Amino acid sequence: MKARENPFSVSLVLAVRYRFLEGGWEDLLGRLHALEGRGAIVGPEGSGKTTLLEDLATLLERRGRSVSLVTLSAGEHSLSSQQRRAVLEAATSQSSLLVDGADALAPRAWRALFREGGGAGGFVVTTHAEGLLPTLWRTRTSPDLFAKTVQELTGAGPEAFGRPVEDLFRSHAGNLREALRELYDVCAENSR
Amino acid sequence: MSRLEIATEGGRLAFHPGEELRGTASWSLDAPPTKVELRLFWRTEGKGSQDVGVIETVSFDGAGPEDRREFRIHLPSGPYSFSGKLISLIWALELVAEPGADAGRQDITLSPTGREIVLAAAEE
Numbered sequence: 189m190k191a192r193e194n195p196f197s198v199s200l201v202l203a204v205r206y207r208f209l210e211g212g213w214e215d216l217l218g219r220l221h222a223l224e225g226r227g228a229i230v231g232p233e234g235s236g237k238t239t240l241l242e243d244l245a246t247l248l249e250r251r252g253r254s255v256s257l258v259t260l261s262a263g264e265h266s267l268s269s270q271q272r273r274a275v276l277e278a279a280t281s282q283s284s285l286l287v288d289g290a291d292a293l294a295p296r297a298w299r300a301l302f303r304e305g306g307g308a309g310g311f312v313v314t315t316h317a318e319g320l321l322p323t324l325w326r327t328r329t330s331p332d333l334f335a336k337t338v339q340e341l342t343g344a345g346p347e348a349f350g351r352p353v354e355d356l357f358r359s360h361a362g363n364l365r366e367a368l369r370e371l372y373d374v375c376a377e378n379s380r
Numbered sequence: 381m382s383r384l385e386i387a388t389e390g391g392r393l394a395f396h397p398g399e400e401l402r403g404t405a406s407w408s409l410d411a412p413p414t415k416v417e418l419r420l421f422w423r424t425e426g427k428g429s430q431d432v433g434v435i436e437t438v439s440f441d442g443a444g445p446e447d448r449r450e451f452r453i454h455l456p457s458g459p460y461s462f463s464g465k466l467i468s469l470i471w472a473l474e475l476v477a478e479p480g481a482d483a484g485r486q487d488i489t490l491s492p493t494g495r496e497i498v499l500a501a502a503e504e
Contacts, residue, residue: 189465190463190464190465190468190498191425191426191427191463191464191465191466191467191468192425192426192463192468192470193463194425194426194427197425197426197427198425198426198427198428198429198430199425199430369427372427373427376427376465376466377465
């Protein structure tokens with residue numbers, strides 16, 4: 189199958205938005221309010237932290253908030269000058285500062301971000317482990333969530349691609365991104 | 381609801397490198413635009429993260445909320461439109477108006493054969 193026809197291509201997978209397994213936006217926003225706008229979205233790889241953070245950014249903007257979204261990749265142990273500017277601007281303008289992958293930062297860089305980001309109108313980060321900020325939300329996945337995601341992308345369940353959903357889900361330890369990448373390969377090998 | 385449309389001359393969607401692409405952009409917007417522009421770009425689709433390259437931008441000065449403009453774009457010599465199992469490169473025209481998030485898009489093919497280059501493995 190051609191890459192552009194693959195239903196599991198990255199652009200299509202990234203278009204799938206966050207699904208709450210329990211609770212919903214009002215619960216999350218209520219908790220964020222209770223935490224005075226500061227908290228961490230915590231969860232393992234491929235559990236939807238980035239997607240939830242992006243969706244939170246969209247929601248806050250729709251509600252009239254100004255948002256600065258800073259994305260860090262694994263291996264980025266300090267903020268670039270551009271990212272640092274975004275942090276300082278958020279602090280100055282009282283925008284909400286959202287930082288994806290905050291646990292990539294070295295301790296010293298995190299302390300600087302914590303100090304500078306603390307002045308923003310809101311401060312939400314994603315991390316793999318608890319402890320950077322009070323936990324706002326824990327992301328997790330389930331075989332049912334995986335099945336629904338595949339259904340949304342293809343109109344069919346994971347079984348249509350040759351493996352039982354539970355099997356595929358568990359073989360990737362619940363990492364939906366990796367499970368979907370495996371299905372990309374299954375489709376790529378199909379000659380249609 | 382806003383409408384933005386791109387029509388290529390004669391409805392052609394496949395072009396040779398270096399050729400001139402002619403067409404018409406038309407739109408009907410909910411609010412007067414501050415900017416309307418047409419972009420020629422390529423993007424990748426596939427297993428890896430997406431890349432995008434904007435090659436040319438045509439701005440339509442003094443655009444009204446309901447308008448229609450002809451355009452001409454000199455297409456580059458490459459890269460060609462192609463597809464393999466892991467990556468496809470797709471050329472497209474996009475018509476965008478600000479403010480607003482609406483856009484009109486038309487995929488096209490850029491190739492010396494007039495057809496997308498299909499890498500052998502994806503053809504199997």
